[in-house]
Amino acid sequence: MNGANSVDGANGLTVTGLTVRFAGLTALDGVSFTVAPGTVHALIGPNGAGKSTCFNVLSGVYRAAAGSVRFGGGELTGLAPHRIAALGVARTFQNIALSGRQTVEDNLMLGRHRLTRAGFASAGLRLPRARREDARHRARVREIARFVGVDEHLGAPAGTLPYGAQKRVELARALAMEPSLLLLDEPVAGMDGGERRRMAEVVLAARADLDMTVLLVEHDMGMVMRLADRVTVLDFGRRIADGPPGEVQRDPAVVRAYLGGAAARGTAESDAHDAHDAHDSAEGGKGGEPG
Amino acid sequence: MSDPSPPPDGAPGRAPDRAPGRARTGTPGRAAALAQPLAGLRRPAVLAGAAGFLVLLALPFYLGAFWLQTGLFAMSAAIGAIGLNLLTGATGQLSMGHAFFLAVGAYGYVYLASDSGPHLAGLGLPTPLAFLGAIVLAGAAGGLFSPIAGRLRGTYLGIASLALIFIGQHVLFNAGSLTGGFNGRDVPPLRLPGLAFDDSPGLVLFDVPLGALERLWFLGLALLVPAAWTARGVLRGRPGRALNTIRDREVAAAVMGVPVARYRAGVFVLSSMYAGAAGALLALVFRRTVPEYFGMFLSLDYLAMIVIGGLGTAAGAVAGAVFVSALPQLLTRYGDDLPLVAAPGSGGVSPAEASRILYGAAVVAVVLFLPGGLLGLWSRLRAAATPRRGPRRPVPRLDEEEQPA
Numbered sequence: 001m002n003g004a005n006s007v008d009g010a011n012g013l014t015v016t017g018l019t020v021r022f023a024g025l026t027a028l029d030g031v032s033f034t035v036a037p038g039t040v041h042a043l044i045g046p047n048g049a050g051k052s053t054c055f056n057v058l059s060g061v062y063r064a065a066a067g068s069v070r071f072g073g074g075e076l077t078g079l080a081p082h083r084i085a086a087l088g089v090a091r092t093f094q095n096i097a098l099s100g101r102q103t104v105e106d107n108l109m110l111g112r113h114r115l116t117r118a119g120f121a122s123a124g125l126r127l128p129r130a131r132r133e134d135a136r137h138r139a140r141v142r143e144i145a146r147f148v149g150v151d152e153h154l155g156a157p158a159g160t161l162p163y164g165a166q167k168r169v170e171l172a173r174a175l176a177m178e179p180s181l182l183l184l185d186e187p188v189a190g191m192d193g194g195e196r197r198r199m200a201e202v203v204l205a206a207r208a209d210l211d212m213t214v215l216l217v218e219h220d221m222g223m224v225m226r227l228a229d230r231v232t233v234l235d236f237g238r239r240i241a242d243g244p245p246g247e248v249q250r251d252p253a254v255v256r257a258y259l260g261g262a263a264a265r266g267t268a269e270s271d272a273h274d275a276h277d278a279h280d281s282a283e284g285g286k287g288g289e290p291g
Numbered sequence: 292m293s294d295p296s297p298p299p300d301g302a303p304g305r306a307p308d309r310a311p312g313r314a315r316t317g318t319p320g321r322a323a324a325l326a327q328p329l330a331g332l333r334r335p336a337v338l339a340g341a342a343g344f345l346v347l348l349a350l351p352f353y354l355g356a357f358w359l360q361t362g363l364f365a366m367s368a369a370i371g372a373i374g375l376n377l378l379t380g381a382t383g384q385l386s387m388g389h390a391f392f393l394a395v396g397a398y399g400y401v402y403l404a405s406d407s408g409p410h411l412a413g414l415g416l417p418t419p420l421a422f423l424g425a426i427v428l429a430g431a432a433g434g435l436f437s438p439i440a441g442r443l444r445g446t447y448l449g450i451a452s453l454a455l456i457f458i459g460q461h462v463l464f465n466a467g468s469l470t471g472g473f474n475g476r477d478v479p480p481l482r483l484p485g486l487a488f489d490d491s492p493g494l495v496l497f498d499v500p501l502g503a504l505e506r507l508w509f510l511g512l513a514l515l516v517p518a519a520w521t522a523r524g525v526l527r528g529r530p531g532r533a534l535n536t537i538r539d540r541e542v543a544a545a546v547m548g549v550p551v552a553r554y555r556a557g558v559f560v561l562s563s564m565y566a567g568a569a570g571a572l573l574a575l576v577f578r579r580t581v582p583e584y585f586g587m588f589l590s591l592d593y594l595a596m597i598v599i600g601g602l603g604t605a606a607g608a609v610a611g612a613v614f615v616s617a618l619p620q621l622l623t624r625y626g627d628d629l630p631l632v633a634a635p636g637s638g639g640v641s642p643a644e645a646s647r648i649l650y651g652a653a654v655v656a657v658v659l660f661l662p663g664g665l666l667g668l669w670s671r672l673r674a675a676a677t678p679r680r681g682p683r684r685p686v687p688r689l690d691e692e693e694q695p696a
Binding site for chain 1: 531548
């Protein structure tokens with residue numbers, strides 16, 4: 001079936017001319033970028049740049065007005081979210097989206113949904129097939145919990161955990177899908193330095209072990225520089241830069257987008273962008289300050 | 292939110308296993324780790340369950356007709372409430388149409404089991420087959436509505452399903468040859484080979500003659516126990532996790548691979564089948580089906596049951612069903628001794644009205660003070676009585692964190 005994508009190694013992502021409009025607002029305007037298989041690719045930009053919108057299109061939550069998203073040889077635009085998940089695309093959410101009343105273990109087991117089969121009848125009647133499946137996947141979920149460092153919370157309702165732990169449970173749930181493409185929406189927002197470092201380690205280790213491609217939205221530039229092989233910068237729904245992190249960091253358009261008017265005056269670019277930049281600085285200031 | 296208290300897992304001793312891919316073949320400690328909490332939790336619960344079941348089996352030998360009937364109403368309501376709790380409690384899909392599916396079950400059984408007469412139609416099937424047929428019919432009716440049930444969320448489904456009540460009432464009153472119209476229909480007793488669930492003489496056990504109610508009591512148990520057991524399996528298994536996540540985080544459920552509309556439709560059909568079984572059992576207990584019983588108030592009663600008992604679990608549904616269905620019976624029985632409750636028709640507050648007022652108050656009290664319902668109260672009491680047992684180690688610590696008072 002579709003699962004073949006995860007083994008043939010061709011889990012690269014190609015986004016071409018992606019456009020999303022909400023009643024009069026163009027959230028994404030012809031955005032294109034390519035994520036090479038097995039790399040960590042960062043998507044950055046000030047608040048409101050369209051990063052989360054892009055994620056929502058990639059995971060099927062929003063429909064694109066135009067453009068294409070190809071992953072592992074298939075087209076993702078137009079697929080329902082659960083069909084995209086079936087292709088091995090996992091994501092985390094900027095605002096934690098765990099089921100707060102279920103235990104952490106059950107939240108992680110939901111990640112196994114696409115890999116398991118038990119339905120109403122076989123779960124209700126506790127058929128041996130369903131029980132074996134449950135035991136096998138529970139064991140794997142515990143390993144993943146250990147790996148991400150949330151194993152001590154397995155029995156607790158997810159909603160009772162501290163914020164940082166919930167962020168890690170989200171990552172663990174995404175990893176529990178055994179994804180070939182992992183979309184991380186601000187995985188370290190609101191975390192302290194130690195937590196951030198640990199999160200970065202986990203992401204890198206998981207990428208290496210599971211042969212995943214990672215697409216990352218993050219405001220923390222340190223995190224982006226440490227993790228990303230390549231960076232795409234969005235501003236007001238448009239791609240303004242794309243390249244290796246070091247290069248992108250020095251790109252005048254990026255500096256302007258993040259630092260706004262002051263930097264723009266410094267680099268003395270065209271007047272036509274001034275109004276636009278002033279707006280940026282207000283937004284970018286907030287965006288550049290994670291947590 | 293932005294300043295989380297540092298979790299204790301930064302401790303140096305707990306270096307995480309860095310290789311999820313490697314350990315796929317299995318670790319020796321896993322079986323033990325798996326078995327430990329199960330063994331700790333299972334034993335007393337299983338013992339208590341078995342003891343309770345034995346008591347329930349013995350009750351018909353001691354109870355009079357009134358209590359047996361009350362118990363049977365409660366059992367039927369429990370089956371229906373479990374179905375509604377799968378839909379509303381576990382999935383967050385409000386349904387006002389539960390009474391409609393009870394009616395489909397009740398009238399479906401009567402239609403399938405009755406012989407065709409001059410005024411009333413019937414198929415004259417063997418009664419056990421008719422009972423199963425009634426459940427299937429209710430499921431099919433749920434299936435017909437499931438395209439709507441799959442697409443509408445929460446309260447919107449509640450409003451749409453309200454239509455079912457009115458359609459149901461119209462059909463029940465007007466499709467005379469099918470339903471008997473205003474007067475309803477007689478319910479043929481269930482006949483298993485060698486055992487009829489009626490007042491036929493000759494069945495004496497331990498010197499106690501077993502009449503229709505005693506026999507139906509055992510039938511009710513034989514239906515309720517597997518119904519609850521199955522629902523528990525569904526809720527604790529893969530479908531239950533999907534349903535709970537649809538309730539809590541719909542978008543996350545979809546993104547994790549859950550086909551949301553299909554699960555909503557599926558749980559609606561399952562809930563309809565539970566209602567069908569409850570309706571058919573109720574018909575057997577009443578021995579006559581009457582249309583006005585299956586109105587909106589019945590749907591509201593069922594919603595009250597799951598809220599009072601505890602949302603999202605089979606046990607909560609059973610607790611709420613016992614509470615809500617026993618209350619009017621008790622008020623009828625002991626109404627003379629209570630102030631303000633008058634005999635039906637005498638102008639005062641009738642027992643049925645009084646019980647509605649009472650469990651209306653109970654719903655408010657539960658929503659305000661007992662978020663987990665009766666079941667939540669029970670587990671809170673139990674947690675208070677048995678402080679800190681092994682397998683639940685992480686929970687108490689987090690509880691303290693949650694409630695600084």
